[in-house]
Amino acid sequence: MEKLADIGLIGLAVMGENLVLNMESKGFTVGVFNRTVSKVDTFVNGRGKGKNFIGAHSVEELCRSLKRPRKVMILVKAGQAVDGFIEQIIPCLEPGDVIIDGGNTHFPDTVRRTALVESRGLLYVGTGVSGGEEGALNGPSMMPGGSNNAWELVKPVFQAICARADGAPCCDWVGENGAGHFVKMVHNGIEYGDMQLICEVYQIMKDLLGMTAPEMHEVFRTWNEGELNSYLIEITRDILAYRNEAGETVVDRILDTAGQKGTGKWTGVAALDLGVPLTLIGESVFARCLSAQKDERLVASRELACVQPAFTGDRAAFVNDLKSALYASKIVSYAQGYLLMREAAKEYGWNLNYGGIALMWRGGCIIRSAFLGKIKEAFDRNPALTNLLLDPFFKEKVLAAQAGWRTVVSTAIRNGIPVPSMSAGLTYFDGYRTERLPANLLQAQRDYFGAHTYERIDRPRGEFFHTNWTGKGGDTAASTYVV
DSSP states (O other): OOOOBSEEEEOOSHHHHHHHHHHHHTTOOEEEEOSSTHHHHHHHTTTTTTSSEEEOSSHHHHHHTBOSSOEEEEOSOSSHHHHHHHHHHGGGOOTTOEEEEOSOOOHHHHHHHHHHHHHTTOEEEEEEEESHHHHHHHOOEEEEEEOGGGHHHHHHHHHHHSOEETTEESBOOOEETTHHHHHHHHHHHHHHHHHHHHHHHHHIIIIISOOOHHHHHHHHHHHTTTTTOBHHHHHHHHHHHOBOTTSOBGGGGSOSOOOOOSHHHHHHHHHHHHTOOOHHHHHHHHHHHHHTOHHHHHHHHHHSOOOOOOOOSOHHHHHHHHHHHHHHHHHHHHHHHHHHHHHHHHHHTOOOOHHHHHHHTSSSSTTOBTHHHHHHHHHHHOTTOSOGGGSHHHHHHHHHHHHHHHHHHHHHHHTTOOOHHHHHHHHHHHHHTOSSOTHHHHHHHHHHHHOOOBOOTTSOTTOOBOOOSSSSSOSOOOSOOOO
């Protein structure tokens, strides 16, 4: 009897190749196909030699090699390539079979594709996969969403290959249609924020405090042993210690222009669409954009002279303030990310498990950290928590950290060192806890030039008023009022 595969995968690039090796190591037989067919033979006769892989030279052959109900996973570049493979796969499947997209797909595409695939009698899963090459091979964090009936079919594979934290799999069902890819997008936005905050701390240490790479390495090593313990702090520690054959610190030889694949931008756009103040993460995206303007910055550095950084205080105390500023800013970043998920759940009708999402991020993914366990505990205490800043644990932490946070931001600004994300986090914190913001003046301005109306503090919410500010206008007001 011909041997059949438990699951098939299309796309033998770095992530796909490592993910199928992970699947096979957990006891699954895996069918593999790649658009460049020679890669199939190279893999089956190379890293996959002697293992339970079935190489296919066409989509049709791959689908024939699978056990029913068939499960076909696509792991190719997001966009048209995914749509192209879906169209090829659909005719080869039967009702109840599952198509899985494991790429970094924009969630509206997953919403659209779920509807398309379900209209053909099939099931669809869009799953975020985080952890990079190492995670794919040894256990990623996975965030699946899509057709609810597909979960029981893919769950045995996904939970077998994912990372585990405190014995629990870092993979669970997120929600309908695009929910999984939305949560992965927010994960990536938070990742942007975490990385930018660490980079701002690094620049302050280097340019203001004059710290050497070995000194910074030692600070990050110490921080990683405490409440800031995380994968990104850990790799920053290691990067600062890494030297080339000439004994040079490699990080100092790298050009200061950062790349991005678009998921951070998607997070910012989604926040604007949903009216969520995702300020810290937004600034982290813009910081990468500014870094890309290297040639302009070189000119500006000569034309727009700035104060020369000079620190005269207690360096050890200031490093401790840096720790406080980093931790408090991190709280704000995650608070904003969770606000975005909450608003998306309202908008798209998703039933998200916010504590469960934190658990999914505890292991395998780029933002994995001890910090996430505290978020899980916060939502265990109060599943209806509106903002992490209002949880007793995080409230205590951010209030205790704010003195150091303010010292760092103000010192950086006085010395001309950019801290866009850290300062945006502090500004959000101050704005969020301010009872009366100057938006009353803003509404007066809008009503003055556009008759956009306003609400009054002495009347019930929902009543709108217009003032004829110049005496020359009429009493007609705009018919819409959007907050």
